[in-house]
Amino acid sequence: MKNTISALLLGTAIALSVASIASADDKVVKIGVLSDQSGLYADLAGPGSTLAAQMAIEDSGLKAKGWTIDLISGDHQNKPDIGTTIARQWFDVDKVDTVVDVPNSGVALAVNNVVKEKNGVYINSGAATSDLTNAQCSPNTVHWTYDTYMLAHATGQALVKAGGDTWFFLTADYAFGAALERDTTAVVTANGGKVVGGVKHPLNTADFSSFLLQAQASKAKIIGLANAGGDTTNSIKQAAEFGIVKGGQKLAALLLFLTDVKAIGLETAQGLNFTETFYWDLNDNTRAFSKRFSARMKNSAPPTMVQAGVYAGLMHYFKALEALGGNPHDGAKVVAKMKTIPTDDPLFGKGEVEANGRVTHDAYLFEVKKPSESKGPWDFYTLVGTVPGNQAFTPLDKSTCALLKK
């Protein structure tokens, strides 16, 4: 009996040690694309983000070097509880190493905590809130594409300087809208402007006429749209209907995506100024990638900046893994490595992952073309200005991230 027990114990010990050797640096990676697959952000992220991740895996060339990379995707339905449940299941059951994309700031912040707790890697492309690299920053998080600070500074500053010194906000009533309004208000007041009012609307609102009437009555020169996706397209469309732009007020679409412009139509969207960090028709590299991407997209759409960010973020992640020589299955360690390598990819150009997890790269001010200027089905933007990467995002001395205070 004693022998049997000790044999069992020995067997278990051997099994455990073998398991722990296997889980140390191997060449197995599992990536989960967590996105809005069917709601109002599904076109700007969603299935396109999964495709971008797939392309990153193929382009990394790691498979040919003996790596095994698996990809799964999930639908968070814009609900933080669903997002965190999926993320937990991915870490606990599916042994996922890395969560990418996660549009919707509310979900993104909730998932941020889960990834930190599970010591995974979090490459966020879809969410806007600058809190991810400030108050709620994490050693496991890299925030790739854009954030509210960048949007507020690039678009907000340009508009205030052009004479738009009174603002009224239409704000989506959740984490993202609040962050964008806060960051833009700071820019407006710092540049001598004034916020005269605002209204918070529920996420996914179909009718904006009540809110637009309030904006109209405020007589503010600029109506700042601190919302996204379907909410933004509906606000812009209905603002045109109520003669807001003709009446002399200007719309500031603080966050506008390629798919939104497509949905509004150039007729209504023409002349809008906004900021993005990626556009498919920016240079030869972006055009080449977009051509490959749209050939595989269901409706032949080119990538949005969020989808491009998923690709670029994963490419950088793979670089770090390769530099480490294997996957340590230790999120903080991989992210630390990502921070030591300068970013350089065909879509966003050169930049770096800062200590707070913020990725810096150039931001571009665009204007929507007139219908007569557009030469193709997705030819929408004219480039009107570039904000260099080192000025576009929160300066490190102003970041409230606890990681910086060591």
Next chain:
Amino acid sequence: MQALYAQLLVGLINGSFYALLSLGLAVIFGMLNIINFAHGALYMMGAFVAYFLLNLGGINYWWALIIAPVVVGIFGMILERTMLQWLAGLDHLYGLLLTFGIALIVQGVFQNYFGSSGLPYSIPDQLKGGVNLGFMFLPIYRGWVVVFSLVVCLATWFLIEKTQLGAYLRAATENPTLVRAFGINVPRMITLTYGLGVGLAALAGVLSAPINQVRPLMGADLIIVVFAVVVIGGMGSIMGSIITGFALGVIEGLTKYFYPEASNTVVFVLMVVVLLVKPTGLTGRAA
């Protein structure tokens, strides 16, 4: 005060969509005893048919107002003939589940092909622009929506409550066997009624296409509110659903002004209150 007038008018505009949709639901429930959860999907199809007509066939908005309800109505009648009719006499739950399933399938198919952010449909040239009423700028198109849907609602009410055909219809729901004995083809009448209710949904879809994005989930977002409207108004009551539709639009509009954060829940709060006080709805008769 001026702002208040404006909000009242805006509420009336939204109310006209609620009224048109809840009217269709009330007709279908009143006559067929089906809780038609596919209503939102059919509303969305109406908007998409208008989009296709314009972009593929060059057929304008005015024709779409006629063609889209007919096309979607026929689709609805096919649904009724092939699926819904077999549920007659069964518990409401079966009809609800079946139509809910149909809605998910239809929405899924559209989403697969057209994405989620929607397609643009512009306001017809004749209705572009707006008039300054002093207290607000009223887009002509919105004014048109209110007037047109009011006319359609009243016409439907008249058809069902005041004409011979309507009398047959109401009789057929009360006692189908007896009405059959008079030589009236009851199943065909029920199919046509479902077609009518569905056509009203499609009509609302065409009306909303220039205002909202034409997108697969446009109906899914709206239908829940519309069901609340029907419950408040009283299931199956034609006039009740019209009046409640407009009234709730106005109440929602006022909420958007006084406390915007609650604007998408106020209808449900009212629903709870009405159900507690008068479970048959404001104008409903006890079953």
